[in-house]
Amino acid sequence: MLYGIIGDVHANYQALEVALEQFEEIGVDKILNTGDLVGYGGSPAKVIERVQDLVSIISIAGNHDRQVAGTIDPRMRLTATKALEWTRDNVSPASLRFLSSLPEGQVVDDKIIMVHGSLVERDAYILTADEVKRNLSCMIKEFKEYKICLFGHTHVPMLISTNGIVTDLKETKSFQLEPEGIYMINPGSVGQPRDRCPLASFAVFDDVNSTITFYRKSYDIAAAQRVIVQAGLPEKFARRLSAGV
Numbered sequence: 001m002l003y004g005i006i007g008d009v010h011a012n013y014q015a016l017e018v019a020l021e022q023f024e025e026i027g028v029d030k031i032l033n034t035g036d037l038v039g040y041g042g043s044p045a046k047v048i049e050r051v052q053d054l055v056s057i058i059s060i061a062g063n064h065d066r067q068v069a070g071t072i073d074p075r076m077r078l079t080a081t082k083a084l085e086w087t088r089d090n091v092s093p094a095s096l097r098f099l100s101s102l103p104e105g106q107v108v109d110d111k112i113i114m115v116h117g118s119l120v121e122r123d124a125y126i127l128t129a130d131e132v133k134r135n136l137s138c139m140i141k142e143f144k145e146y147k148i149c150l151f152g153h154t155h156v157p158m159l160i161s162t163n164g165i166v167t168d169l170k171e172t173k174s175f176q177l178e179p180e181g182i183y184m185i186n187p188g189s190v191g192q193p194r195d196r197c198p199l200a201s202f203a204v205f206d207d208v209n210s211t212i213t214f215y216r217k218s219y220d221i222a223a224a225q226r227v228i229v230q231a232g233l234p235e236k237f238a239r240r241l242s243a244g245v
């Protein structure tokens with residue numbers, strides 16, 4: 001089985017299309033989405049409709065999806081809040097229902113577990129060595145039936161194993177996994193990467209050969225930026241796309 005893995009699309013339709021084209025070319029069997037379809041970007045309606053049209057996809061909710069469909073966290077930055085409110089006003093009631101129907105976590109094919117933030121705390125960011133340790137030990141103790149945990153939220157691609165952490169994933173790279181190893185994998189952000197690399201980030205997991213490939217692909221950043229500016233969203237959301245921050 002080939003799994004295409006996406007996350008943190010953030011209403012960036014141009015970047016999403018590049019990931020989906022790659023999946024089509026490879027012939028993935030199932031797409032897994034670690035959440036945050038919306039927020040920041042200017043094409044939430046198109047992104048949601050495109051995802052709903054996909055035949056084989058499993059999506060979970062990110063913090064932005066939850067807040068667009070529910071209550072906005074008062075601790076959210078003002079500009080991010082503005083984007084969430086704009087999103088709420090610019091998607092259909094059916095799309096809002098779709099977002100609110102997404103589960104917070106999901107088990108896939110009895111072997112992969114998916115969360116948006118972290119296994120320990122829903123909206124925590126797995127970025128520091130401490131957070132990595134906390135999550136790995138949680139996985140080993142409380143989720144021992146699973147070998148792979150997919151997560152997102154940080155917008156930084158990452159391969160975590162008991163042997164160490166790989167974070168330098170600014171170009172397409174493949175890794176051989178140990179069949180019995182335990183891994184936590186962040187595919188990076190399709191639509192708003194933050195590792196100082198503006199390329200769209202996503203991954204493919206091959207469970208037969210036990211390989212994970214992190215893809216970095218160029219997309220029409222200028223078009224995605226135009227949509228953000230034309231929507232009247234904060235311009236910094238457009239600018240950051242070309243810097244990858």
Ligand SMILES: [Fe+2]
Nearest residue numbers: 008036062153
């Ligand atoms: Fe996100």
